[in-house]
Amino acid sequence: MISRIGVIGAGQMGNGIAQVCAQAGYDVRLNDVSTDALDHAMANIGLHLDRAIGKGKLTQVERDHALARIQTGTDYAMFAECDLVIEAATEKEAIKREIFKRLIPSIRPDTIIATNTSSISITRLAASTDRPGSFIGMHFMNPVPVMALVELIRGIATDEKTFAAIRELAVKLGKQPVAAEDFPAFIVNRVLLPMINEAVYTLYEGVGSVEAIDTALRLGANHPMGPLQLADFIGLDTCLAIMQVLYEGLADSKYRPCPLLVKYVEAGWLGKKANRGFYDYRGEHPVPTR
Ligand SMILES: CC(=O)CC(=O)SCCNC(=O)CCNC(=O)[C@H](O)C(C)(C)COP(=O)(O)OP(=O)(O)OC[C@H]1O[C@@H](n2cnc3c(N)ncnc32)[C@H](O)[C@@H]1OP(=O)(O)O
Ligand SMILES: NC(=O)C1=CN([C@@H]2O[C@H](COP(=O)(O)OP(=O)(O)OC[C@H]3O[C@@H](n4cnc5c(N)ncnc54)[C@H](OP(=O)(O)O)[C@@H]3O)[C@@H](O)[C@H]2O)C=CC1
Numbered sequence: 001m002i003s004r005i006g007v008i009g010a011g012q013m014g015n016g017i018a019q020v021c022a023q024a025g026y027d028v029r030l031n032d033v034s035t036d037a038l039d040h041a042m043a044n045i046g047l048h049l050d051r052a053i054g055k056g057k058l059t060q061v062e063r064d065h066a067l068a069r070i071q072t073g074t075d076y077a078m079f080a081e082c083d084l085v086i087e088a089a090t091e092k093e094a095i096k097r098e099i100f101k102r103l104i105p106s107i108r109p110d111t112i113i114a115t116n117t118s119s120i121s122i123t124r125l126a127a128s129t130d131r132p133g134s135f136i137g138m139h140f141m142n143p144v145p146v147m148a149l150v151e152l153i154r155g156i157a158t159d160e161k162t163f164a165a166i167r168e169l170a171v172k173l174g175k176q177p178v179a180a181e182d183f184p185a186f187i188v189n190r191v192l193l194p195m196i197n198e199a200v201y202t203l204y205e206g207v208g209s210v211e212a213i214d215t216a217l218r219l220g221a222n223h224p225m226g227p228l229q230l231a232d233f234i235g236l237d238t239c240l241a242i243m244q245v246l247y248e249g250l251a252d253s254k255y256r257p258c259p260l261l262v263k264y265v266e267a268g269w270l271g272k273k274a275n276r277g278f279y280d281y282r283g284e285h286p287v288p289t290r
Contacts, residue, residue, distance in 0.1 A: 016144025
């Protein structure tokens with residue numbers, strides 16, 4: 001039975017995962033390389049819980065209990081008693097492999113390892129650990145507290161016990177699990193990211209401005225956010241990493257990352273989290289950068 005959950009990476013996804021797990025009554029150990037990221041995470045989670053109180057969706061006591069269930073730290077010894085560790089660090093295979101290498105000596109042999117990767121092969125990541133049978137993809141959507149879906153991805157060796165335990169957890173977190181096969185970017189990002197990449201090509205080729213493209217998709221296809229706004233929201237580094245996995249993993253030129261997306265990432269204009277991407281967020285209102 002899962003009662004204590006570790007989360008590695010206190011970025012936007014790690015924060016959201018820690019929040020929903022704590023709200024569902026699990027003990028959480030949230031880890032990051034940066035103490036600043038951890039402080040920011042706790043402040044952010046507190047803010048979202050306060051907003052929920054303001055809307056009458058949460059009581060002060062529930063908020064205090066949820067926050068008290070989350071402990072933060074930079075040392076992997078904090079995972080010693082975790083039944084599950086969810087990796088939600090930067091979308092780079094080398095970083096994830098290094099994390100698993102360092103994590104394994106600090107956890108029990110029966111601890112399940114899940115990764116929130118958006119695109120990378122679960123089978124390949126699992127093979128870099130000592131426990132491919134109890135390794136699984138658990139792909140939350142952003143923003144985690146709002147989005148109902150969790151994709152569950154079995155690696156070739158993932159056992160049924162692990163799949164069942166993680167499916168049960170997803171349901172307890174109030175999410176709808178959907179199983180996806182282990183192919184590059186799974187289901188959601190196989191469909192969503194080529195659309196975002198195409199929107200960047202549409203901008204690159206001058207078919208429309210940032211504002212025109214986003215307005216067109218919001219009003220013309222009823223998307224809650226335009227594709228460029230959504231790309232900024234996801235993080236342009238993450239979008240590019242996913243396109244690279246699709247391009248290399250499926251060896252098809254239709255997944256070629258748009259050179260303009262590459263340029264934004266090279267500039268460090270990573271979207272909302274960097275305060276600049278297809279929009280500049282430094283002022284009172286977002287201003288298109290093209
Ligand atoms: C890249 C990957 O690997 C996979 C992915 O995640 S792909 C990305 C998937 N996500 C999407 O496509 C999101 C698309 N956007 C949306 O659905 C909406 O714009 C949105 C839910 C983000 C915001 O909705 P909105 O109606 O414009 O804003 P708003 O009214 O402020 O928010 C709606 C609710 O979400 C909450 N919310 C918004 N942003 C939030 C955040 N970052 N964290 C927590 N809660 C948040 C608000 O508090 C509000 O809650 P209530 O309903 O309880 O009042
Ligand atoms: N953004 C999205 O919409 C979604 C993302 N995902 C996936 O979730 C994961 C995280 O994405 P997201 O939260 O957006 O990314 P962010 O860039 O917001 O956060 C990543 C965090 O991981 C930290 N980190 C980097 N290396 C390590 C390490 N070795 N140990 C611990 N922490 C580390 C980073 O620290 P620092 O900043 O100091 O480098 C940063 O705080 C990725 O795999 C991504 O593909 C999945 C679904 C949706």
